[in-house]
Amino acid sequence: MNQLRVVDVARYFGRRKALSQVNFTCEAGEIVGLLGPNGAGKSTLLNILATLMSPSKGTVTYGDHTAGDSGPAVRASIGMLGHDLFLYPELTARENLTFFGHLYGLPDVPRLVALALEHAGLTARADDFVSSFSRGMRQRVALERALLHDPRLILLDEPFTGLDQASAAALVGRLRNRQQAGCLIVLATHDLDIADRLLTKALFLINGKPVADVGGSGQLRDRYQAAVASAPA
Amino acid sequence: MSAFLRIVWIVVKKDITVEVRSLELLSTTIFFAITVVLMFSFGLVVEGRAVPDVAPAILWIAIAFSGTLALGRTFERERQNDTLRALLLAPADRPAIYVGKLTGILLLLALVELVLVPLVGLLFNAPIFAHPGRLALALMAGSVGFCAVGTLFAAMLVRARSRDVLLPIMLYPMTVPVMIAGVRGTAALLQPEPELAIAQFWLALLATFDVVFLTLALWTFDPVMTD
Numbered sequence: 001m002n003q004l005r006v007v008d009v010a011r012y013f014g015r016r017k018a019l020s021q022v023n024f025t026c027e028a029g030e031i032v033g034l035l036g037p038n039g040a041g042k043s044t045l046l047n048i049l050a051t052l053m054s055p056s057k058g059t060v061t062y063g064d065h066t067a068g069d070s071g072p073a074v075r076a077s078i079g080m081l082g083h084d085l086f087l088y089p090e091l092t093a094r095e096n097l098t099f100f101g102h103l104y105g106l107p108d109v110p111r112l113v114a115l116a117l118e119h120a121g122l123t124a125r126a127d128d129f130v131s132s133f134s135r136g137m138r139q140r141v142a143l144e145r146a147l148l149h150d151p152r153l154i155l156l157d158e159p160f161t162g163l164d165q166a167s168a169a170a171l172v173g174r175l176r177n178r179q180q181a182g183c184l185i186v187l188a189t190h191d192l193d194i195a196d197r198l199l200t201k202a203l204f205l206i207n208g209k210p211v212a213d214v215g216g217s218g219q220l221r222d223r224y225q226a227a228v229a230s231a232p233a
Numbered sequence: 234m235s236a237f238l239r240i241v242w243i244v245v246k247k248d249i250t251v252e253v254r255s256l257e258l259l260s261t262t263i264f265f266a267i268t269v270v271l272m273f274s275f276g277l278v279v280e281g282r283a284v285p286d287v288a289p290a291i292l293w294i295a296i297a298f299s300g301t302l303a304l305g306r307t308f309e310r311e312r313q314n315d316t317l318r319a320l321l322l323a324p325a326d327r328p329a330i331y332v333g334k335l336t337g338i339l340l341l342l343a344l345v346e347l348v349l350v351p352l353v354g355l356l357f358n359a360p361i362f363a364h365p366g367r368l369a370l371a372l373m374a375g376s377v378g379f380c381a382v383g384t385l386f387a388a389m390l391v392r393a394r395s396r397d398v399l400l401p402i403m404l405y406p407m408t409v410p411v412m413i414a415g416v417r418g419t420a421a422l423l424q425p426e427p428e429l430a431i432a433q434f435w436l437a438l439l440a441t442f443d444v445v446f447l448t449l450a451l452w453t454f455d456p457v458m459t460d
Contacts, residue, residue, distance in 0.1 A: 052318055054459050071455075076324035084315035086322075090251045102243045103323045105236070145319075 001063040001077050001152040002028045004049070004184050009058035011044055011208075018044045019208040022058070024201075026184045028152075031175065033195050034188040035224055036205035042188035043083060045205070046155050049186060050080045062153065076104070079151030081159050085142035089131035093122055093141045096130060097148060104149040116144035119174070135162035143171065147178070154178060156187035160194055172198055196220035206231040237332075240325040244333025249340070251310070258306050258341055266299040266349050274356040288359035289419035292349060293375065293412055299345050300338075300379055301401050304387040307338055312391045327455040335384045335450075342376050359423045367432055368422050374439035375415035379408050381446040389457050411446075414438045 004026040011019040019041040026032045034042040047053040049060060051067040051074060059066065062074050080086075087096050097116050101109035117126045120140040130138060139162050146154065154175075160168050172194060175185060189195050195202070196219060204211045204227040211227045252258055273291045277284045311317035311334075320330050350372070354361035361368060386403050390396040418435030421428040 050322060052321060052459070072324040072326070075322055078322065080322055082315055082318065084318075086316055086319035087314055088247070088251060088316060089314065090254045091247070095250070099243065099247050100319070100323070103240065103320070103325060105239075105324070 001065075001184065002182075003061075003063060004153060004186070005059075005061040006045075006049070007059050007061070009045070009048060009055045009060060011041075011048060011053065012056045017208055019048075019055075019205075022203075022205075022210055024203050024210075026153075026186055028182040028184055029179055030200040031179055031185040031187065031198055033199040033202040034186065034205060035190075035192070035195065035202050035220075037228070039207075040205040041208035042205055043157055044208075046080070046082075046157050046186065046188055049153070050078055050155050051075055076149065077152040078155065079146040079149065079153070080155040081143050081146040081157060083157045083161075085138050086145060087130050087138060087142055089129065092127045092129055093117060093120075093133070094126040096141060097145055100145050101148055106149055112148060116148055119147075120144045121170075136164055136167050139163055140167060143174070147174075152183055154183055154185045154187075156185070156189075158189060159187060160189060160191045168194060192221045192224060204228070237326055237329045240329035241333045241336060244320070244330055245336045245340070248307075248334070248337035252337075252341070258303055258310075259344060261306065262299045262303045262341065262345050263348050265302055266295045266345050267352065269295045269298055270349065270352050270356060278356060283357040283359075286420060286423075288353050288357035289416045289423055291357065292353045292419060293415045295349055295353070296342070296346065296372075296376065296415075297379065297405070297408070297412060299349075300342055300376070300383060301404060303338055303341050303345070304380070304383040304404075305397060305400055307334065307341075308387040308391045308396075317388065317391055321458055327458060328451045331384060331388070331450065331454040334388065335380055338380050338384060339376055342380065343373075346372050346376070360425070361423070363427055364422050364429075364432075367429070367436070368419065371415060371418045371422065371432070371436055371439065374436060374443055375411055375418075378411035378439060378442040378446050379404075381443065381450050382407050385450040385454060385457070388454070411439065411442050414442065 006022055006024050009019060009022040022045060024032065034045060036042055044053065048055050051071060065074055067074050091099065094113055094117065097113040098109055101112055106112055117123045122137060122140060130141060143159065159171060163171060175198065179185060202220060204224060206228060211231045270291060277287050321327060350361055353359060383404050387400055390399050393399055414435045418432050418439060421432035421435065
């Protein structure tokens with residue numbers, strides 16, 4: 001997969017319009033940021049990109065495929081870190097990663113899990129229950145779970161939540177590494193300072209609708225504020 | 234092992250590991266089932282004599298109630314950290330994930346029935362060991378039919394706000410035929426003179442319901458979970 005293409009995507013929940021007229025592309029090696037206030041539709045859009053929800057209108061194309069024509073193959077190339085962490089608190093970090101490794105049909109799961117635990121800096125606590133971890137530690141395990149199968153498309157919903165400065169810096173490094181490997185990364189975040197250093201391009205969403213990037217002083221924070229101010233009430 | 238069965242086994246193994254660690258579902262479900270049977274026995278057993286022919290109905294009421302509890306709690310566990318979405322995101326056959334969850338719930342319900350059946354037999358003087366094989370078959374077929382629909386509905390409702398209310402409201406009307414066939418088949422087996430031909434008929438009907446419900450659930454699980 002070298003391109004993610006979102007064309008005129010809309011999503012309705014009953015009469016409520018959660019997303020409308022969303023268009024963007026993400027090429028290999030790009031990091032696209034979804035920015036907007038709470039309830040702007042960022043998580044809904046990520047769920048659609050992850051094939052967990054179908055759009056009410058429009059299409060999402062993953063390279064030459066759609067989720068409809070090759071669901072499992074598309075899902076095999078997607079790694080998602082959700083706002084909830086997709087981890088079982090009753091299992092240890094190692095057991096969680098091993099479970100998902102087997103579920104994804106990966107070869108040599110023990111080696112991959114050991115490597116993932118090393119990346120997360122949790123080798124010493126590999127056999128501790130996830131329920132005993134801090135939010136930041138859980139976040140690191142969850143990120144490794146999302147990247148375990150080396151996905152081409154990485155979807156991240158608020159990945160910096162609960163991380164201390166060192167862990168956030170490590171995550172930025174990890175994402176840059178995946179970017180250089182040619183992965184496509186889409187992330188939703190409120191952390192504009194980190195986003196400013198990381199993003200290739202940004203999509204400003206207000207009330208489920210993309211808002212034009214109207215400029216500002218060039219800093220992402222200023223551009224975001226200018227976009228929000230220019231949005232119709 | 235085929236890819237489908239491999240996914241089923243992975244999901245079942247995970248569910249067993251989680252349950253063995255907490256014993257939360259097993260203990261609450263068994264405790265609830267015993268309470269239901271005891272309550273009925275206080276009302277329907279007078280001076281050591283049970284009202285005739287109530288044992289099968291009480292057995293199946295206890296199975297339906299404790300099954301609903303198990304279904305709700307199983308998917309509550311998947312809801313807490315949104316792990317159901319993680320399962321759906323995997324490049325596995327989604328029907329295999331459904332079958333994995335269904336198998337886990339059936340194993341749990343089988344353990345509950347291992348306690349329930351002797352208890353009902355003891356309290357209501359029912360001859361449960363007259364035809365143990367046929368009784369086991371009726372319980373298995375009834376549980377599969379009930380849980381096949383229940384697993385689909387519980388998974389569908391996992392993000393609904395009123396899921397605890399909606400699950401029984403949706404589940405019981407759909408599974409009334411299974412319950413009727415279960416009660417009638419069990420009643421035929423627990424008679425002083427067992428009516429084996431009648432029991433056979435209800436068993437065949439239960440098997441038919443199982444095939445229909447399982448087919449429908451496997452067919453609809455993927456689209457239902459995507460929207």
